[in-house]
Amino acid sequence: MFAIGIRYLCGWAMATHPADRERAEWPPHPDRVFMALAAAHFETGGEFVEYEALKHLSALPPPALDASEHQPRRPVTTFVPVNDDASPLDKNKRPMMAAGSLPIGRNRQPRSFPVAVPDRDTVYLIWADAELPEPSRRALAALCRKVSAVGHSASLVQMWVEEHPPAPTLRPSDHPSAPRRLRVTDPHRLEALQGRFACELRPDIAGWQGYQATRTSEPSFSTTGTLFARDLIVLRRVEGRLLGLESTLALTASLRNTLMSWLRKALGEVAPDWISGHDGPDGPPSQRPHLAFLPLAHVGHAHADGRLLGAAMAVPSAIPDAEQRRCLSSFLVNEKGDLITQQLTLGSLGVWDVQLDDREARPWALRPETWTGVGTGLRADRWASVTPVVLDRYPKAEGDAEQSIRQACRRIGLPDPEEIITTPAPLFVGVPHARRFPPLETGSKGGRRIHTHAVIRFAGPVEGPILIGAGRYRGYGLLRPWREDGR
Amino acid sequence: MPEPLTFEAVRAAVTGTAAAFRCVVEYEPAGGKGDKVFPPTYERGDYADENRQIDGKAVPCVLLDSVQSQANRMELALLDAWERKKIPLPVITVDFSGSNLPKPLRITSLEAPHRIADAILRDSLLGKTTFRKSEVGKKLDHVSNREATALFNLCPTALVFGMWDSTGPKGGLGAKFARALVSEIVGVNFEIGRKTSSRIDPAEIRKGAGPVFRDADGGMTVFEEEAKKIKGKAVLYGRDSKGKEVLYEKGKEQDQGSPSAANHGNVPPSIAKGSVTIDKAVQTTVLSLPALRRLRFPLNGQGRSMTEVDDAARTALAALALCAAALNQAQGCDLRSRCQLHPTTPFVWQLLDEPGATPLEFTLRADDAVVLFKTAVERAKQAGLPWLDEELVLIPSPQLAELVRLSQALAAAQPGDSEGVTT
Numbered sequence: 068m069f070a071i072g073i074r075y076l077c078g079w080a081m082a083t084h085p086a087d088r089e090r091a092e093w094p095p096h097p098d099r100v101f102m103a104l105a106a107a108h109f110e111t112g113g114e115f116v117e118y119e120a121l122k123h124l125s126a127l128p129p130p131a132l133d134a135s136e137h138q139p140r141r142p143v144t145t146f147v148p149v150n151d152d153a154s155p156l157d158k159n160k161r162p163m164m165a166a167g168s169l170p171i172g173r174n175r176q177p178r179s180f181p182v183a184v185p186d187r188d189t190v191y192l193i194w195a196d197a198e199l200p201e202p203s204r205r206a207l208a209a210l211c212r213k214v215s216a217v218g219h220s221a222s223l224v225q226m227w228v229e230e231h232p233p234a235p236t237l238r239p240s241d242h243p244s245a246p247r248r249l250r251v252t253d254p255h256r257l258e259a260l261q262g263r264f265a266c267e268l269r270p271d272i273a274g275w276q277g278y279q280a281t282r283t284s285e286p287s288f289s290t291t292g293t294l295f296a297r298d299l300i301v302l303r304r305v306e307g308r309l310l311g312l313e314s315t316l317a318l319t320a321s322l323r324n325t326l327m328s329w330l331r332k333a334l335g336e337v338a339p340d341w342i343s344g345h346d347g348p349d350g351p352p353s354q355r356p357h358l359a360f361l362p363l364a365h366v367g368h369a370h371a372d373g374r375l376l377g378a379a380m381a382v383p384s385a386i387p388d389a390e391q392r393r394c395l396s397s398f399l400v401n402e403k404g405d406l407i408t409q410q411l412t413l414g415s416l417g418v419w420d421v422q423l424d425d426r427e428a429r430p431w432a433l434r435p436e437t438w439t440g441v442g443t444g445l446r447a448d449r450w451a452s453v454t455p456v457v458l459d460r461y462p463k464a465e466g467d468a469e470q471s472i473r474q475a476c477r478r479i480g481l482p483d484p485e486e487i488i489t490t491p492a493p494l495f496v497g498v499p500h501a502r503r504f505p506p507l508e509t510g511s512k513g514g515r516r517i518h519t520h521a522v523i524r525f526a527g528p529v530e531g532p533i534l535i536g537a538g539r540y541r542g543y544g545l546l547r548p549w550r551e552d553g554r
Numbered sequence: 555m556p557e558p559l560t561f562e563a564v565r566a567a568v569t570g571t572a573a574a575f576r577c578v579v580e581y582e583p584a585g586g587k588g589d590k591v592f593p594p595t596y597e598r599g600d601y602a603d604e605n606r607q608i609d610g611k612a613v614p615c616v617l618l619d620s621v622q623s624q625a626n627r628m629e630l631a632l633l634d635a636w637e638r639k640k641i642p643l644p645v646i647t648v649d650f651s652g653s654n655l656p657k658p659l660r661i662t663s664l665e666a667p668h669r670i671a672d673a674i675l676r677d678s679l680l681g682k683t684t685f686r687k688s689e690v691g692k693k694l695d696h697v698s699n700r701e702a703t704a705l706f707n708l709c710p711t712a713l714v715f716g717m718w719d720s721t722g723p724k725g726g727l728g729a730k731f732a733r734a735l736v737s738e739i740v741g742v743n744f745e746i747g748r749k750t751s752s753r754i755d756p757a758e759i760r761k762g763a764g765p766v767f768r769d770a771d772g773g774m775t776v777f778e779e780e781a782k783k784i785k786g787k788a789v790l791y792g793r794d795s796k797g798k799e800v801l802y803e804k805g806k807e808q809d810q811g812s813p814s815a816a817n818h819g820n821v822p823p824s825i826a827k828g829s830v831t832i833d834k835a836v837q838t839t840v841l842s843l844p845a846l847r848r849l850r851f852p853l854n855g856q857g858r859s860m861t862e863v864d865d866a867a868r869t870a871l872a873a874l875a876l877c878a879a880a881l882n883q884a885q886g887c888d889l890r891s892r893c894q895l896h897p898t899t900p901f902v903w904q905l906l907d908e909p910g911a912t913p914l915e916f917t918l919r920a921d922d923a924v925v926l927f928k929t930a931v932e933r934a935k936q937a938g939l940p941w942l943d944e945e946l947v948l949i950p951s952p953q954l955a956e957l958v959r960l961s962q963a964l965a966a967a968q969p970g971d972s973e974g975v976t977t
Binding site for chain 2: 163
């Protein structure tokens with residue numbers, strides 16, 4: 068076991084995320100750290116034993132990381148003086164303003180320098196199961212001391228080989244729901260970098276690896292969950308018009324159809340039952356739990372407007388990881404680990420481009436914790452509907468609706484609720500009134516189901532995602548932890 | 555108890571394994587705690603703010619002086635000390651005094667944004683030869699981390715603050731030197747305040763006293779018959795938003811004819827979001843020693859450098875960096891209008907070496923930094939390193955001189971862009 072420690076001496080990291088020029092990269096991707104080490108080696112004409120250490124390092128499996136959370140500095144545009152033209156006049160022959168230390172004007176071009184301010188200034192890259200031969204270890208230690216910056220040249224660091232690193236906060240994960248993705252090396256990375264340098268080209272982008280936050284402890288037994296796994300697969304809208312929660316059914320239907328045709332094309336087979344929701348290719352609707360599609364909307368904040376920011380897939384926990392990877396990974400990322408943009412056709416609502424969301428800083432609606440109540444510090448014993456709950460049958464008598472909802476909770480593995488209140492009015496800021504949602508049409512007779520908003524109180528905290536009622540696989544009956552102020 | 559930093563301590567740090575010298579200083583507004591200060595504004599009037607975790611809480615902080623701005627200030631502090639003959643420093647100056655400019659002008663390698671690689675120096679002449687084609691300038695064509703001697707000789711600040719020779723003979727692949735010194739000032743726990751603008755005209759000129767016209771010399775007149783005429787119509791004093799002249803049309807409401815276009819008259823008070831109050835400001839300055847150790851200084855055209863020569867050069871560069879930071883600190887922290895800061899903690903430099911170990915601490919006053927730097931330069935010269943002692947003076951090319959002359963003339967003729975408001 069060994070680790071590389073990196074301390075950001077100015078208290079911040081200035082490095083641009085490869086997928087977005089306006090975004091700061093945090094934590095430093097293992098490939099970026101590798102490139103800094105390689106640069107230090109080549110720029111100092113280091114000895115061959117350093118080269119061998121680098122080769123060895125690049126061939127190791129992706130490291131775990133210990134890195135704190137961070138806050139981005141507000142991205143601003145800096146105007147940087149050019150150097151190809153000394154003229155103090157602009158293209159209209161008007162004088163430009165003197166600025167900085169220069170007493171005459173100069174053409175300035177916009178640049179951005181994204182900065183991440185981490186809560187802790189030290190990061191560790193940890194290879195728990197790997198060993199380096201002793202000469203390589205010594206050479207790597209010497210090489211680390213030669214690195215002055217990781218990222219922009221102003222992003223000064225101190226780097227060293229650490230024998231006793233702390234426990235990691237991020238671990239590599241191949242699960243399709245892995246919420247973070249970082250660039251990592253491969254055994255040929257060093258030669259690839261040398262080759263590009265020799266051709267006077269900048270480095271290309273390395274392959275991506277999924278990462279998952281380390282769970283600090285196993286879920287406590289006093290928190291019950293549902294039959295859905297808490298690791299939602301989050302897809303965010305990249306392109307397409309703004310839609311509200313009323314478009315839920317259209318969105319989830321399109322996502323489901325797109326996934327099914329992808330599976331036919333990519334795997335050359337009909338989608339398995341746990342995705343199609345049917346027993347067999349032409350069979351009746353399945354009684355067993357299957358993949359659910361849910362809308363992710365901006366609700367519950369003071370100015371929330373209910374706009375859809377994306378959609379998620381909730382997989383039943385019973386489906387083995389390997390099967391999830393087999394079916395879903397190729398829908399989300401290609402062989403190199405780059406994100407795939409999927410196009411969802413929504414009829415008259417246009418087309419949406421969606422992509423797996425791997426950003427560390429993302430809107431609340433796109434974070435799994437918002438919908439599972441895990442790790443938010445909230446005592447999630449009260450939940451309310453974001454999309455209305457579809458009742459199993461028409462409520463004839465008083466209490467029928469509540470009874471239907473009670474059964475719906477039990478059906479997905481939740482304990483019996485203590486209290487259920489049904490109402491057509493929305494419970495969260497930004498959620499539309501129940502009657503604004505198009506009804507779910509089911510059955511060959513085209514019957515329409517009744518739906519209603521609801522607030523549900525359990526005896527103790529429960530863990531989401533909570534999808535109940537007849538529309539639960541299509542995004543209706545989606546609940547969110549609720550506080551009385553509607554947030 | 556921190557000791558004063560000595561030349562030997564700097565040399566030991568540079569030749570050893572330490573990672574950096576770091577100095578963290580706290581300031582408060584010169585007007586006292588709780589007074590308003592003005593951070594730099596960016597597009598849309600934004601401040602560059604962020605949240606930092608301090609003692610377990612998210613504290614809003616705002617950038618008060620950026621890395622680039624601090625670097626400019628440090629170079630100007632060095633220039634000031636050199637002009638007062640306090641420090642030896644290679645300086646290349648482009649002297650415009652023979653160019654018939656309305657305002658006298660000299661631009662040095664410490665003021666040019668890209669230092670010795672700047673386009674102004676490139677467009678200037680040493681004697682009759684273009685600077686980069688002269689004997690002296692040609693030395694810069696082949697500089698690199700492994701052959702930094704010519705830069706040490708002609709512009710050592712480029713090795714401290716960074717340089718990219720992007721328009722030299724190799725174009726975009728030209729020599730690139732990463733900076734070794736980074737400094738930044740951040741305001742801690744800030745709250746946005748409000749700023750007011752207004753002006754009371756002592757001459758009490760009112761809007762109805764207009765229209766004011768522009769005469770043929772560009773001056774102001776209230777008499778239509780004295781105004782410059784285009785197609786028989788008088789030209790108003792103010793210009794439109796595109797900078798074009800506007801013709802007078804009687805009876806039409808035209809702001810360009812208002813006395814305020816000539817900076818007369820009252821400006822009604824307005825209140826806008828602006829300025830911040832802070833608990834304190836923190837300046838963090840870091841000198842990276844690995845960045846200096848990357849540089850090599852072969853002498854006399856030899857391929858390989860000698861260790862003792864490299865050590866002497868790197869020590870001199872470290873001393874130069876520390877001297878720049880100390881001189882900047884000594885000049886006080888007057889960042890911009892209404893943003894003056896006063897230090898509340900001493901200037902203590904930490905030497906960061908083994909991770910986790912307690913760093914050694916040193917004090918460094920500006921006067922001592924100057925002595926330390928002069929010692930380091932002497933030792934470097936004794937080791938055989940070249941050092942430009944005399945100012946190297948270039949004259950601008952005729953084309954550049956003409957562009958600057960035109961720019962100064964146009965700037966003088968334009969109406970001021972502020973309305974003479976007080977804030």
